[in-house]
Amino acid sequence: MTNHRGRVAVVTGAARGLGQAVARRLAASGATVACADVDGVAARKTAEEIGANGGRAAGFEVDVTSEASLAALREQVHAVLGRVDMVMNVAGILDRRQMADTDGEAFRRVIDVNLTGTYLTTRAFAADMTERGWGRVVNTASIAGVTGYVYPSYAASKAGVVNLTRSLLVDFWGTGVTVNAVCPGAMDTEMLDRSAIPAFIRKTPAGRVVTPQEVAAVFDFLAGEEAACVNGATIVVDGGATAVFRYADPEPRG
Ligand SMILES: NC(=O)c1ccc[n+]([C@@H]2O[C@H](COP(=O)([O-])OP(=O)(O)OC[C@H]3O[C@@H](n4cnc5c(N)ncnc54)[C@H](O)[C@@H]3O)[C@@H](O)[C@H]2O)c1
Structure with missing residues (x-):
């Protein structure tokens, strides 16, 4: 059983989907959660719902x-919740177009x-974690990050x-901060x-x-005390799909 009591987590993409599931799960394990999203209204709703269920967010x-x-987020989180121990990078977008239909922009x-958003968010809160000598970063990749995929920008990111x-890992070497990716x-x-x-x-x-809840359970573990020696890992949660097929197959195109 993970216990995040006394820890503060930032979860990006927390307005809906996987980010919302991660925010709920970490709060249920005792963390105080900063629910962050470009859709601030929906992020605040996630936080209110966590609060109504007895959590802190x-x-x-x-x-x-x-x-x-x-x-600005760092300043606000410091003022409202305190310094950050865990960074859960979940925000993401998918452009469902192939090369011929798209452009550089x-x-x-x-x-x-x-990709850059994951880097910048981690960087924004890195000092919070290194100064305290403990931290957890969990990034959201995808099985499209470990196989070829029909949408090149998404797979490359x-x-x-x-x-x-x-x-x-090189930046966080010896600091007590771990960094892992979930696919x-x-x-x-x-x-x-x-x-x-x-x-x-x-x-599959x-x-x-x-389900987002099944993936959130892996975030919860990686964010916890017991995952101290899981570092630099890429953990696939896909019901076995990539063990037997490649996304570059003509279908599916979801
Ligand atoms: N749904 C899937 O099948 C699937 C599979 C593998 C990986 N993922 C990854 O899981 C993560 C969550 O996706 P989801 O399925 O919950 O999708 P979703 O579209 O429901 O949620 C994505 C969230 O990210 C937020 N977001 C987008 N751009 C942002 C920005 N610039 N700043 C802050 N927030 C921003 C959105 O507002 C939204 O709330 C993504 O990184 C996605 O790539 C999803």
């Missing part, structure tokens, strides 16, 4: 691509949110998150094209898509 608006926005946007995760398989959230779910299920040994 506050909602904040942030754009993870903006250093100024992240600096669209490609850069996905890299900016998914998520492969980047996997190797960013390994490489940040969810298809989850039934707003990001997924739901019409593709049957195709995913056909290629578990016989169904993964």
